[in-house]
Amino acid sequence: MGWIMAISPNVPTDVRTVTVRLTVNGGELPLEIEPRVTLLDALREYAHLYGVKKGCDQGQCGACTVHVDGRRVLACLTLAAQAEGQEVTTIEGLAAEGELHPMQDAFIRHDAFQCGYCTPGQIMSAVACIAEGHAGSDADVREYMSGNLCRCGAYPHIRAAVRDVATGSAEVTAP
Amino acid sequence: MVATRSDAPRSDGSFLGRHLPRADGVTKVTGRADYALEHDPPGVVHAAVVESTIPAGRVLRIDTTTAAGMPGVLRILTHADAPSLRPCPLVPEGAVMESFLPLQDDRIHYSGQPIGLVIAETLEQATEAAHQVRVEYESRPAVADLDDPECTSVGGGAAERNGHKDAHDQDCVQSATTLPPDSERGDPRGALDASVVRVEQVYTTPRETASPLEPLGTIAEWGDDGSLTVWLPSQWVEGAHRALADWFDMSVYKVRVVSPFVGGGFGAKVTAHPDASLAAMAASVLSRPVKLALTRPQTFNGYGPRPAIRQRLALGADTGGRLQALIHAGVNETSFADEYVEGGGGTAKVMYAVPNLSTTQGVVKVNSFTPSWKRAPGEAIGAFALESAMDELAHELGMDPIELRLRNYAEQDPQTQKPWSTRRLREAYEAGARAFGWERRSPEPRSMRDGRQLIGWGMAGGAFPVVQTPAEARVTVLDDGSVEVASSGPDIGTGTYTILAQTTADVVGVPIDRVRVQLGDTSLPGAPVAGVSQIANSLTGAVSRAATAARDELVALAMDHEQSPLRTARADDLVIRDGMIAHSQGSAQVTIAELLRRVGTRTIEVTGDTLPLVR
């Protein structure tokens, strides 16, 4: 048998959790959790990385966007166990402590948010959007940023921030 | 939270009126803004709501056996054993806050109503156990919406009149003493009948939910001394504060509500809702902090939406387009618990110089959460109906829609016959028309195209009251030369952190990066609700007063204290700029920090307010 991993609930109550070894923002993050814990809840409720936001918890708003192995995904529809062994990056890991990623800086300069709740997801999505090559025009940015809802309606400013970084000299790659 | 920002002062030292980055910008883009559910009091456990799956009736039995035996489950609360809550008469009849309190009896008023609460060690355990609670109901026929024929059962009258064919026939509508007085001037009915040109239309709009991106939820923690600390997203911590104190029959001084960041409000977070009372009840019963995060679907039922409303507009005009009569009759849905009035007629009263007018508003009770404020309650939806009817009238008259509005321009308040303080609507029409190239508009339906799409150009106006509510703020000058500003007022994304820093920096005379603003906490000086577009004017007023007083104290210290290098100066010779107190005529100067250290005063703390003066 070639099982890499097996987690079963058919065991006593107190050992239904398993150790899931996540790699988050470059550091090892072993968590004692149940298999049903999503990556979003693992990051928020177990690792207390609250920069990852829960907006809908059903794949419809993009607030929980993180990078897994450099690709933007939704943490709410990813089981934490699925991400084991992969590199997870959240807004907290986008830039070194005390520094801003060019996209974070652009969001401030373009006033690309109001309440700020969608902002970490927008920024993670935007960084990936450029790395994918999907920020070549305003229309491209509108299409490829559509997975991130902003209830305050900062869309024109978000688009401007993404285009600014995409066309600027700042080198932006998915971490 | 303390927000800081960095930006060099302009040469004239003024920060107000400048394009500045948000004071809370760095905090938000780095994910460090701590929204309500992003706290972890030691020992916190998780709660999940069991919702009613029927809209009307009562709970016969709740079988919690399976759920209670599931791993991690600590407690399941139902109406049978939940703590009693006292009503909170914050605002009468459901505006702002519903009177419904969860788990107090077996009655069911709406689908999605909380009828149980499962508390468990983890979120996953609580969520799944809530799904395993089995409920038996006694179901009753429900009233679904405004058009439900059953709605007559609450208002009395004939079902066939439910369509409200006549503005004055609202038999289906609840005739409640609590409805605001209808407004009437002249003889609207007679003038309408006598009008040469008439337009009568009914505008029905559906329920609208605020749907902030941050769902509702609460963390509640009771202290050993009987105090209660609550983290919830709030547009008005003082309101939530008062509600919790009333519900749990305690002094407001024992309740603290913390909400430094709010992930969008739009009316959903004006006060506290059932998630707050549920979390506080659970925390009380378990003596542990409880976190209750409503799911997105639960959030739709967790606060009041703008109700569905049917508005009937009747306009009468002469052939020149001058309005003779305006009848605006609205009916909105409300819950069985409260008579919330959306009040769509407010705009009609002030918008046009029409001599004969009536506005009325009724309600129909349906099985739903009590509706509430959602983004310009009343005005937004009322203006939609009124302005749509004005467009119909323009079409009927063959008149340009802007011209029609200009012909009925209200030169003074038509309700009170008093002059406007300011009203520049005419200029707005002209500027809008110019910017849009309005003269290129073709009024004929289906006559304008953009590529393969039929398009139309339209315009509309609106009116909104100016509201200012008393507020308090504290300004503290520290001996490192920095300044702290504190108020319980919120920043729901509207920029409160930034404008208060700007105001303080300008008034005191310090660089803006030396100002820290603290908001959204009932332990700070009081502030009103972030609603009706009042927070900027209410709070900057209070901060300006406090900052002015702080500045005056600095000047007094500089003039009077024997350790001050400026002690011989007169007050009007002193300027404070860029953190430096200087003699305007001479070279003597001292930094704020240096002065406070020299005089041995560690801080200057002043509270300012915009409360009415007591004479």
Added chain:
Amino acid sequence: MREFAYVRAATVPDARQAVTGQADARFLAGGTTMVDLMKCGVEEPSTLVDITRLPGLDGIEVGPDGVRLGSLARMSDAANDPRIRGEFPVLSESLWRGASEQLRNMATIGGNLMQRTRCSYFRESSAFPACNKRDPGSGCAALDGVNRGHAVLGTSPSCIATYPGDFAVALVAFDATVIVENGDRRGIPADEFFLLPGDTPHVEHPIAPAEMILAVEVPASAALRRSHYLKVRDRESYEFATASAAVGLELEGDGRTVRDVRVALGGVATKPWRARNVEAALTGRTLDEPTVRAACALATEGAVDHGMNGFKIELAPRVAARALLTVGGFD
């Protein structure tokens, strides 16, 4: 979400065996349908067998004969593949016009074929117990419910749930084959991979629980090279189709006569809907706008209005016609 066992399979036989041995066991790929429906309480697997790390199933092969997409290829990788974008536009378009890039980065080609309807009554198990797809024999709440988004084609008295996907609409139009493994490998024509609801709306595909999709093969054709996916929806992006059309066209040497034409509809039917009657009406005819519109009017022959969705009967032929006119060069 119910508790479940999570296993990560290393080989296809391991994965299939794990599902065979367990009641209510399910394969887990990108999770965008499965995890979502587990939160809704619609899917309650006892075991999830994570197949995302099975080797060799994520290939994207483009050759003169057509395209072969491994079942674990991500939607985004297939959509963004420059060869697919350039040579077989409908395949790329029907992929990138679905969901969002985040979801497309997660969702796999095989999982895309297994996605389930977005019918609110199907998803809301607690408030709406009646759903023949979720609970056979319990009834259909959508028949008399809010059914603006529901199907007008291929419906039955048991179910009117719309097939929500886009990509499979293209697959059905261009005679793709779904390769599945159940000990033996077999190919299932895409059109047959999706079943009409009939009396058994809970049976959506002609495969066994332990049968695994390995790949999708789309044969090259002139029509596939001159193809287009038009998706009309309530908002411009990140939304399911209200009505959509996957079309392709091959003209005779005269540049006017239709040699081969493909039309399939999405958003309006209970399965990806091949409109063969439209194709038959156009084949051999001279391509012009009246001919296209008249032929496309046949697309919703036999369609049923359930109260709120009747507009789709008018909309779908227009969408098909506009897509055909676009590839025909009439725009």
